[in-house]
Amino acid sequence: MKNHFYITTPIYYVNDKPHIGHAYTTILADVISRYNRKLGNETFFLTGLDEHGQKVQEAAENLGIDPKKHCDKMAPRFTSLWDKLYISNDDFIRTTEDRHKKIVKKILQIVMDNGDIYEAEYEGLYSVSEERFITEKEAESGVYRDIKTLKEKNYFFKMSKYQDQLIKYINSNPNFIQPNHRKNEILGFLKKPLNDLCISRPKSRLNWGIELPFDEGYVTYVWFDALINYITAAGYSKDEKLFQKRWPASCHLIGKDILTTHAVYWPTMLMSAGIELPISIFAHGWWLMEDSKMSKSLGNIINPMDLIEDYGVDPVRYYLMREMVIGQDANFTFKSFIQRYNSDLANDFGNLLSRVTTLIHKNFLGEIPKPGKLSDQELSIKSKSENLSNQVTKMIDEMRLNDAIEEIMQFIRSVNKYMERNAPWKMVKEDKVGAGRVLYTAGEALRIGAVLLSPVMPNRTLILLDALNSEKVNYSWGGLLPGAILKKHDPLFPRIK
Numbered sequence: 001m002k003n004h005f006y007i008t009t010p011i012y013y014v015n016d017k018p019h020i021g022h023a024y025t026t027i028l029a030d031v032i033s034r035y036n037r038k039l040g041n042e043t044f045f046l047t048g049l050d051e052h053g054q055k056v057q058e059a060a061e062n063l064g065i066d067p068k069k070h071c072d073k074m075a076p077r078f079t080s081l082w083d084k085l086y087i088s089n090d091d092f093i094r095t096t097e098d099r100h101k102k103i104v105k106k107i108l109q110i111v112m113d114n115g116d117i118y119e120a121e122y123e124g125l126y127s128v129s130e131e132r133f134i135t136e137k138e139a140e141s142g143v144y145r146d147i148k149t150l151k152e153k154n155y156f157f158k159m160s161k162y163q164d165q166l167i168k169y170i171n172s173n174p175n176f177i178q179p180n181h182r183k184n185e186i187l188g189f190l191k192k193p194l195n196d197l198c199i200s201r202p203k204s205r206l207n208w209g210i211e212l213p214f215d216e217g218y219v220t221y222v223w224f225d226a227l228i229n230y231i232t233a234a235g236y237s238k239d240e241k242l243f244q245k246r247w248p249a250s251c252h253l254i255g256k257d258i259l260t261t262h263a264v265y266w267p268t269m270l271m272s273a274g275i276e277l278p279i280s281i282f283a284h285g286w287w288l289m290e291d292s293k294m295s296k297s298l299g300n301i302i303n304p305m306d307l308i309e310d311y312g313v314d315p316v317r318y319y320l321m322r323e324m325v326i327g328q329d330a331n332f333t334f335k336s337f338i339q340r341y342n343s344d345l346a347n348d349f350g351n352l353l354s355r356v357t358t359l360i361h362k363n364f365l366g367e368i369p370k371p372g373k374l375s376d377q378e379l380s381i382k383s384k385s386e387n388l389s390n391q392v393t394k395m396i397d398e399m400r401l402n403d404a405i406e407e408i409m410q411f412i413r414s415v416n417k418y419m420e421r422n423a424p425w426k427m428v429k430e431d432k433v434g435a436g437r438v439l440y441t442a443g444e445a446l447r448i449g450a451v452l453l454s455p456v457m458p459n460r461t462l463i464l465l466d467a468l469n470s471e472k473v474n475y476s477w478g479g480l481l482p483g484a485i486l487k488k489h490d491p492l493f494p495r496i497k
């Protein structure tokens with residue numbers, strides 16, 4: 001197996017205000033990247049911004065500034081959020097960068113030279129107020145004004161030519177589109193004849209885009225431009241050796257809203273350009289707010305900044321990763337957020353740390369006791385911890401993050417029960433060695449749990465691991481060092497009232 005791991009997020013529209021949905025995809029990619037780095041896989045994690053198109057041009061015009069200036073002003077809303085959320089991306093791509101524009105032109109030229117781009121007159125319903133072609137259904141909806149029939153010359157990509165090849169590819173690579181129900185959705189879509197894709201916009205209508213290398217009167221359609229970011233950042237046509245190493249991407253992580261562009265447009269573009277297809281495209285579901293879709297018009301968009309300020313970054317990361325069964329929609333409610341926080345983080349996880357450290361301070365002058373000879377109880381915790389890291393790795397591989405987290409929390413809960421059963425606070429009076437063994441075992445189990453949870457909560461687990469003053473990265477048994485002195489720490493997860 002190749003031990004290079006390349007994961008991407010969608011590149012977000014620079015004009016949008018980042019919300020919990022964008023934060024979710026990015027945190028998910030971050031958590032998976034961190035697990036891969038821990039496993040020793042060389043990892044490349046890419047995110048970035050999609051900066052061309054009508055909306056950006058309009059916003060800049062309204063402000064009376066140059067569109068690039070507008071993008072530069074908006075971009076930090078994303079980059080500073082990613083910093084706050086401890087996103088460990090290795091690269092950040094913006095489609096207005098020269099490195100990207102060059103590659104888009106290059107691909108367009110290759111596809112053109114291949115005979116896969118042709119010119120045609122397109123006739124359709126055009127809404128002047130929206131400045132785009134609309135469907136008949138949209139025209140009937142009464143939402144759009146100034147509708148006229150417009151004839152326009154454009155360039156088209158022969159997507160239809162690759163339909164059969166794509167169907168064959170999907171069928172012979174069962175993990176290409178995940179989860180399975182999304183693959184079936186695409187195969188269903190591909191039962192109807194595929195249209196060719198209009199990949200240009202006349203400059204008279206839109207000029208904020210990448211100029212076609214073969215016609216200066218046109219710019220590139222924003223999706224044809226945006227998808228190429230994944231190979232630009234991998235070093236395509238710039239650093240062949242690097243590109244060989246990074247490409248094909250291991251996983252394009254996306255939301256279900258952009259499945260067709262990734263699972264149909266992108267692979268056919270790559271086929272035409274003679275580039276290998278990505279290994280997998282994984283579409284997750286949506287975060288709903290109290291059961292309805294988050295949208296500007298409903299006014300129910302959750303701003304991740306507010307949540308972080310109120311509850312801290314790690315609990316937000318934990319909640320998002322624990323609560324969503326990847327592939328399905330999930331419901332964000334403040335009630336479930338607080339319940340999760342209090343039960344998993346304050347009661348189970350935080351409580352175990354404070355019990356262990358309080359007792360070690362009180363009875364062993366803050367010095368981690370020796371484990372001594374382990375009894376069956378301790379041997380069973382030790383062997384559980386050994387299985388746990390394998391189970392977690394397997395679940396992450398299968399994108400079952402919520403299950404992996406639950407598995408770790410069950411382990412922590414079983415250690416809390418072990419503490420209650422053995423009551424080292426009582427035991428210490430008659431059997432100090434025994435109490436030391438129990439505290440060592442509970443502390444070591446907690447340390448391993450924290451190492452396993454560190455990709456999800458990189459900040460608070462580090463505080464915990466620091467407090468234990470022992471091995472911080474290794475999850476095999478014995479990293480807690482007898483004789484090490486516990487360090488002072490703030491309460492890890494104070495209960496939310």
Ligand code: MSP
Nearest residue numbers: 010011012013021022025050226227254255286287
């Ligand atoms: N610019 C395109 C993507 C181009 S990729 C080559 C785009 N951008 S976007 O800003 O609209 O971001 C879309 C992505 O944000 C979704 O695919 C998803 O990953 C994430 N989410 C946006 N809203 C979401 C939810 N309510 N819930 C979960 N994720 C969602 O599309």
